[in-house]
Amino acid sequence: MRVLVTGHLGYIGTVMVPMLLTEGHDVVGLDSNLYGRCTFCDGITDVPFINKDIRAIEARDLEGFDAVVHLAGLSNDPLGDLNPDLTFEINYKASVRLAQLSKKTGVRRFVFSSSCSNYGAAGENLIDESGELKPVTPYGESKVLVEEDVSKLADSDFSPTFLRSATVYGVSPRLRFDLVLNNLTAWAFTTGEVHLKSDGTPWRPIVHVEDVARAFIAVLGAPLEKVHNGVFNVGITEENYRIRQLAEIVEQAVPNCKIGFAESAGPDRRCYRVDFSKIAKTFPEFKPQWNARRGAEQLYQAYKKIGLALEDFEGPRFKRIAHIKALLSCGELNSSLCWKSENA
Secondary structure, three states, X not given: OEEEEEOOOOOOHHHHHHHHHHOOOEEEEEOOOOOOOOXXXXXXXXXXXXXXXXXXXXXXXXXOOOEEEEOOOOOOXXXXXXXXXHHHHHHHHHHHHHHHHHHHOOOOEEEEEEEHHHHOOOOOOEEOOOOOXXXXXXXXXXHHHHHHHHHOOOEOOEEEEEEEEOEEEOOOOOOOOOOHHHHHHHHHHHHOEEEEEEOOOOXXXXXXXXXXXXXXXXXXXXXXXXXXXXXXXXXXXXXXXXHHHHXXXXXXXXOOOEEEEEEEEEOOOOOOEEOOHHHHHHOOOOOOOOOHHHHHHHHHHHHHHHOOOHHHHOOOOOOHHHHHHHHHHOOXXXXXXXXXXXXX
């Protein structure tokens, strides 16, 4: 297929693109490259791409594509909280408009990167795709709204699919350090403390970034009747952990470290355990290859290789919110998070 991947230069996109190419797809990217200075390691695959903010996309940009894989957006809760109105403008309104334009230009498949954070405050019981959605942040709310509105566009000519990924972890050329396993391992490596910012009791499902890409590849290769207007949780049921359990895994993976709690550590409203049996039954060919223990070991080796320092992942080099704030303060971005200069 000829596939447009929005956000192809981000955390998931830089891992997914080479895997799509390996599967024989013709890939074009679309990205405003906000994080061009946040490259963690080599491995960004060069593909043709449209250098645009997702809000500026036009119908002509979508002509000739068989599928759109939509990853682009403000990627986490702190960024979403920075300006909730912008979160809804970029993550919600621009996503729905992209789907509408895709349908108008004859794109048949639209695969949306949603999130298990849609379940938000679901509690400790396993929840599947039919469960109540209880997002607790602007980020989660925006994902729910996209699913609701884009699903209404589905017909015999336009087939959306919604993939609710667990919390992602693992090495990527554009690695994110705000994700729980990536973050805990980074604290352990740089300070000797597995630094917990909550009381460690909330549940989270986690999934490796490569396994997320495998799920998207499975959906793109599936008969339309299998995926038409469908919702799939992406992960492994056995990979639900309390945050404290993840800290213990990191403590075992990183030499000479101990678990510690931030002074403000307390309960976290976000607590959800997710059932991933649907994706396993629907796509027998989808074979996740990672677990938390292997992921922590991979991250430790990667941090060791580059000599990661605390100021790297807690400062503007790699921390998404700090990087955006730095670009705003030096005047390279305007208040709408658009580049002020084409040469920026």
